[in-house]
Amino acid sequence: MKTHKHYILKLLCCLSLLLSISFGAQAQKFRTETYSDKVKTLRVNLVDDWQAAPYIELEGDALVAISFDILGTREEIYTYTLTHCNADWTPSSLLQPEFMNGFQNRIIDDYALSVGTSMSYVNYRIEFPNEDVYLKISGNYAVQVFPENSDEPILCACFSVVEKQVDIDMQVTTQTDKGMNNFFQQVGFTLNCGDIVKNPMNDLKVYVLQNERRDNMAPLIKPLHIQNNKLTYQHIPEMIFEAGNEYRKFEMTSRHFNGLNIESMQFYSPYYHVTLKPDIVRSELSYSYYEDINGRIYIRTLDGTDFDTEADYYFVHFFLPAQKPFTENVYILSQAFNNLLDEQSRMEYSQSDGGYIKTAIMKEGYYNYLFVTKRNTNSPASLATIEGNFYQTENEYRVLVYFRRAGDRFDRLIGTQTIQFF
Numbered sequence: 001m002k003t004h005k006h007y008i009l010k011l012l013c014c015l016s017l018l019l020s021i022s023f024g025a026q027a028q029k030f031r032t033e034t035y036s037d038k039v040k041t042l043r044v045n046l047v048d049d050w051q052a053a054p055y056i057e058l059e060g061d062a063l064v065a066i067s068f069d070i071l072g073t074r075e076e077i078y079t080y081t082l083t084h085c086n087a088d089w090t091p092s093s094l095l096q097p098e099f100m101n102g103f104q105n106r107i108i109d110d111y112a113l114s115v116g117t118s119m120s121y122v123n124y125r126i127e128f129p130n131e132d133v134y135l136k137i138s139g140n141y142a143v144q145v146f147p148e149n150s151d152e153p154i155l156c157a158c159f160s161v162v163e164k165q166v167d168i169d170m171q172v173t174t175q176t177d178k179g180m181n182n183f184f185q186q187v188g189f190t191l192n193c194g195d196i197v198k199n200p201m202n203d204l205k206v207y208v209l210q211n212e213r214r215d216n217m218a219p220l221i222k223p224l225h226i227q228n229n230k231l232t233y234q235h236i237p238e239m240i241f242e243a244g245n246e247y248r249k250f251e252m253t254s255r256h257f258n259g260l261n262i263e264s265m266q267f268y269s270p271y272y273h274v275t276l277k278p279d280i281v282r283s284e285l286s287y288s289y290y291e292d293i294n295g296r297i298y299i300r301t302l303d304g305t306d307f308d309t310e311a312d313y314y315f316v317h318f319f320l321p322a323q324k325p326f327t328e329n330v331y332i333l334s335q336a337f338n339n340l341l342d343e344q345s346r347m348e349y350s351q352s353d354g355g356y357i358k359t360a361i362m363k364e365g366y367y368n369y370l371f372v373t374k375r376n377t378n379s380p381a382s383l384a385t386i387e388g389n390f391y392q393t394e395n396e397y398r399v400l401v402y403f404r405r406a407g408d409r410f411d412r413l414i415g416t417q418t419i420q421f422f
Helices: 002-026
Strands: 039-046 055-057 064-071 078-085 100-102 111-113 121-128 133-135 139-147 155-162 167-173 184-192 204-210 225-227 230-233 240-242 248-252 262-268 271-276 297-299 313-321 329-333 348-350 355-363 365-374 395-403 412-421
Touching: 039 155, 039 297, 039 355, 064 155, 121 139, 139 412, 155 412, 167 395, 167 412, 184 204, 184 395, 184 412, 248 262, 355 365
Parallel strands: 055 155, 271 313
Antiparallel strands: 039 064, 064 121, 078 139, 100 133, 111 121, 139 155, 167 184, 184 230, 184 240, 204 395, 225 230, 248 365, 262 271, 297 365, 313 355, 329 365, 348 355, 395 412
């Protein structure tokens, strides 16, 4: 009897462990990021439009392009898988045949070695949809790339498919609920849902993004009021954003001269090193407008015509002078670091240099970036300390509307809209 009870107890413990592992796996949230130091310049945008964020219409003509480089001189075989995701980027419960036609673990066959560069690499590229993969439903998709015969991914790239079912009318104002013309910008919008949404308070999940950032995304917003099929989202605290400042920028397009905001370019065999001009703390300065691309990067070189394979890699040295460390960690916010605030984008304080330093291997091109501070993993990032917040700042805002009726098993993306605030 004692042995039987012991067996039952052991079995229950094993089942509990399996359930917890399964739940933990389902709780994973995908995001565009790299898992290997060999992977560089991961980009997810639209084919022939490097500025366009990766949103395509279901059964539309636009294609998503995923491009990345692997440092080294040898071509290797990589495969990819697709995962359909919920609105919060956790995996949905759908089986593969429910969201796509085609097969998983397809080989990436579009790749090419770098040409004439001091640092060798192989450029890989995938487009969706393609002849191997047809997407059947809207929503979020995560693409994971694996080395051959390995179950450990080297990167994840995220994009979304939209089936337009709602009309969105957006506004951005500096007359916010936290004050007028000071440090913030506030988003407001209306949704015209027609007859598709019967229970909007329960069936809709609405998000607002600033410059495609997830770290300060306004999640799961409920409408202020509903009249007929029109939903009004106004005076909602989560939709008040730090206004920030215009992005800093630099450009390196040739080894033969210093580009925009570059102090020096030197060759230390076998690679080139680019030292940027020292940055300054702007929070105490007056606002000054200059054109930027809201944190994006544009890969280009003047020493070749195929930017994917002829743009070189350099060691880029950032420097932000500071008499003493800030109370919070300092990060570089940029598409160059996948807009993530992690160890890859965190700066180190150097007592001997008298400021924050960061060295990164970066491909030739035009770069936008900001410095943000963040206390710990769970605390919000802020632009106030280093960049400052100015209501005049030009920012891009996007609304995403997801829909799931009672009984449905996945979130459909039924609307998205962007607005440029000037």
